[in-house]
Amino acid sequence: MMQFNTGKQLDELVANGYLVTLDSAAGAGKWDAILPKAIVEASKRDGHWYALPVNIHGANWLFYNAKVFADAGVPEPKTWSDVIAAGPKLKARGVIPFAHGGQSWQDHLLFDAVLIGEGGSDLFLSVYGKDAQAAIASPKFKRVAEVFKQLRDLMDAGMPGRNWNDATAMVITGKAGFQVMGDWAKGEFLAAGQTAGKEYGCAIVGSEGGYVMGGDVFVFPKQNDANATAAQAKLESLLLTPAVQIAFNSKKGSVPVRTDLDVSSMDQCAQKGFAALKDPKKQIPGPSYLISPDENGALNDVITQYLNTPGETADDFVAKFAAAVKSAG
Amino acid sequence: MEKTRRATGSRLRSLWRRQAPAAIALIPAAIIVLAIYLGAMLWTVRLSFSSSKMLPVFDFVGLQQYERLFATERFVLSTWHIALFGVLFIAGCLVIGFLLAVFIDQNVRFEDAFRTIFLYPYAMSFIVTGLAWQWFLNPTLGLQKAVRDLGFESFTFDWLVRPNLVMFTLVIAAIWQASGLVMAILLAGLRGIDAELWKATKIEGIPTWRVYVSIVLPMLTPMLVTASVLLATAVAKLYDLVVAMTKGGPGISSEVPAKFIMDNFFERANVGLGSAAATMLLVTVAALVGPWIYAEHLRPRKGRA
Numbered sequence: 001m002m003q004f005n006t007g008k009q010l011d012e013l014v015a016n017g018y019l020v021t022l023d024s025a026a027g028a029g030k031w032d033a034i035l036p037k038a039i040v041e042a043s044k045r046d047g048h049w050y051a052l053p054v055n056i057h058g059a060n061w062l063f064y065n066a067k068v069f070a071d072a073g074v075p076e077p078k079t080w081s082d083v084i085a086a087g088p089k090l091k092a093r094g095v096i097p098f099a100h101g102g103q104s105w106q107d108h109l110l111f112d113a114v115l116i117g118e119g120g121s122d123l124f125l126s127v128y129g130k131d132a133q134a135a136i137a138s139p140k141f142k143r144v145a146e147v148f149k150q151l152r153d154l155m156d157a158g159m160p161g162r163n164w165n166d167a168t169a170m171v172i173t174g175k176a177g178f179q180v181m182g183d184w185a186k187g188e189f190l191a192a193g194q195t196a197g198k199e200y201g202c203a204i205v206g207s208e209g210g211y212v213m214g215g216d217v218f219v220f221p222k223q224n225d226a227n228a229t230a231a232q233a234k235l236e237s238l239l240l241t242p243a244v245q246i247a248f249n250s251k252k253g254s255v256p257v258r259t260d261l262d263v264s265s266m267d268q269c270a271q272k273g274f275a276a277l278k279d280p281k282k283q284i285p286g287p288s289y290l291i292s293p294d295e296n297g298a299l300n301d302v303i304t305q306y307l308n309t310p311g312e313t314a315d316d317f318v319a320k321f322a323a324a325v326k327s328a329g
Numbered sequence: 330m331e332k333t334r335r336a337t338g339s340r341l342r343s344l345w346r347r348q349a350p351a352a353i354a355l356i357p358a359a360i361i362v363l364a365i366y367l368g369a370m371l372w373t374v375r376l377s378f379s380s381s382k383m384l385p386v387f388d389f390v391g392l393q394q395y396e397r398l399f400a401t402e403r404f405v406l407s408t409w410h411i412a413l414f415g416v417l418f419i420a421g422c423l424v425i426g427f428l429l430a431v432f433i434d435q436n437v438r439f440e441d442a443f444r445t446i447f448l449y450p451y452a453m454s455f456i457v458t459g460l461a462w463q464w465f466l467n468p469t470l471g472l473q474k475a476v477r478d479l480g481f482e483s484f485t486f487d488w489l490v491r492p493n494l495v496m497f498t499l500v501i502a503a504i505w506q507a508s509g510l511v512m513a514i515l516l517a518g519l520r521g522i523d524a525e526l527w528k529a530t531k532i533e534g535i536p537t538w539r540v541y542v543s544i545v546l547p548m549l550t551p552m553l554v555t556a557s558v559l560l561a562t563a564v565a566k567l568y569d570l571v572v573a574m575t576k577g578g579p580g581i582s583s584e585v586p587a588k589f590i591m592d593n594f595f596e597r598a599n600v601g602l603g604s605a606a607a608t609m610l611l612v613t614v615a616a617l618v619g620p621w622i623y624a625e626h627l628r629p630r631k632g633r634a
Contacts, residue, residue, distance in 0.1 A: 158470065161576050292382075
């Protein structure tokens with residue numbers, strides 16, 4: 001078996017006929033009924049199941065140090081304007097407001113969080129979907145670009161190149177106020193002995209509450225050996241059982257991919273995420289579902305250049321973004 | 330007539346007998362060069378004319394990948410960066426390596442210790458070098474913070490996070506790593522210079538620096554060429570230092586072609602574009618090396634029969 005992120009990464013293997021279809025296990029487990037629609041669509045090709053999704057990662061969480069925020073008088077932010085307004089208050093306390101790791105994938109993740117929180121779910125889906133050029137040319141998209149650039153002032157000078165977990169460490173130790181990262185960051189807080197809702201808090205920023213979904217899937221290459229094929233079938237039937245889902249996702253920091261489970265044993269942030277995902281309007285597929293790795297990479301370059309070039313305007317950025325989508329799409 | 334032919338024949342046969350073992354010993358290397366180096370190069374060039382994404386596909390799309398390549402800002406910037414890096418790195422290494430070699434050649438005490446110290450960085454991989462220098466140059470962790478803690482509040486050395494200065498940090502780290510090698514090569518050359526030369530120049534009353542510049546350096550030309558070739562290969566391959574030190578950042582201000590190629594092949598499942606970039610790198614190297622090979626080996630020399 002092989003692991004991919006949910007979405008288009010497995011396209012070429014499917015097209016070249018290397019993967020086994022999972023239709024029999026899907027039928028027995030009623031996967032079409034119990035999994036969110038976007039996940040089902042991302043895992044099927046031409047009506048056949050090829051990928052087995054095991055979790056949903058939320059990519060646009062904002063994690064904050066509860067004590068730092070309380071001392072500065074900053075409430076849990078609901079919109080990106082709240083986040084920007086918190087900057088001066090945190091700086092006044094001598095804290096770096098925004099701990100960010102300046103690697104291109106992290107810059108892109110942050111941009112997606114601002115795109116969906118400030119621009120809304122429809123704009124997000126258009127930009128990564130069929131009428132991308134029209135969406136990118138809209139004034140709403142330019143506003144998103146401006147808000148994104150404003151966040152640079154909340155970050156510190158050593159931001160470029162920093163690893164994501166070093167930025168999380170800054171929040172854990174109280175050197176910084178918050179970080180925007182996927183829910184895999186919970187592992188760092190857990191390892192430091194902190195509990196969600198007590199020492200740290202988590203929020204999805206944006207009035208619509210759109211949840212940018214990532215996640216992992218397993219695919220099963222065709223095998224010549226009967227024993228290997230039997231082992232694959234066993235695994236296919238096990239990975240989506242309730243017990244395995246709860247146990248695996250508690251450790252991984254993600255949310256179970258089945259929508260019909262009791263998650264009261266998981267931490268506060270996981271429960272928040274699970275509740276948000278019950279609303280189909282909030283289930284927003286992340287870029288890896290919607291665009292190729294090539295386009296994703298090209299956008300990484302454009303976004304990181306924009307964030308790190310003080311003189312680059314929102315108009316320049318919009319033009320480059322449009323060109324990258326056109327050439328890679 | 331008959332006698333000359335027999336004589337020529339036997340001379341050829343004895344020539345073959347003498348050279349046969351050498352020729353046979355070289356066959357495995359020849360196979361490797363032809364099949365693997367040349368074959369892989371040709372395969373890559375072939376793929377650059379295809380639309381391959383994650384897996385190789387042997388269709389033909391003309392110059393589409395090249396058009397995309399030169400429209401990609403990151404690639405164009407990469408070529409400027411590598412040119413700047415190449416010039417500064419090779420010049421810097423040669424100058425510093427030469428000065429270190431001259432220093433050691435003065436018969437200083439603890440010569441062995443100094444030689445070891447200067448050559449030691451070359452034993453480290455570029456990854457270790459890059460990581461160490463990244464920590465050292467990071468404004469919040471390294472030199473800037475240390476000096477500020479000592480009391481000099483306004484000291485800044487944040488080149489690592491400034492887009493227009495970050496390439497110089499790469500040059501510094503790379504020169505630190507490779508100067509020792511240049512020193513070792515040039516020291517061997519210096520040691521080969523006849524002591525009589527120094528006596529002669531002292532009698533003539535020529536100042537020492539003049540001796541080095543006008544007499545010694547020309548004598549060291551073969552060594553300098555060797556060192557330059559080694560350094561130039563390190564420039565073309567530059568990848569791991571960038572990944573360890575800056576990951577191409579801030580933004581894309583320290584991107585280099587080799588990193589562009591690797592990212593496209595592996596992370597972005599874009600074999601076609603990566604192959605086009607690799608082909609351009611090959612063409613550039615060939616364009617630079619070609620004239621030199623012609624000048625050294627192929628041009629008919631004056632005075633040859």
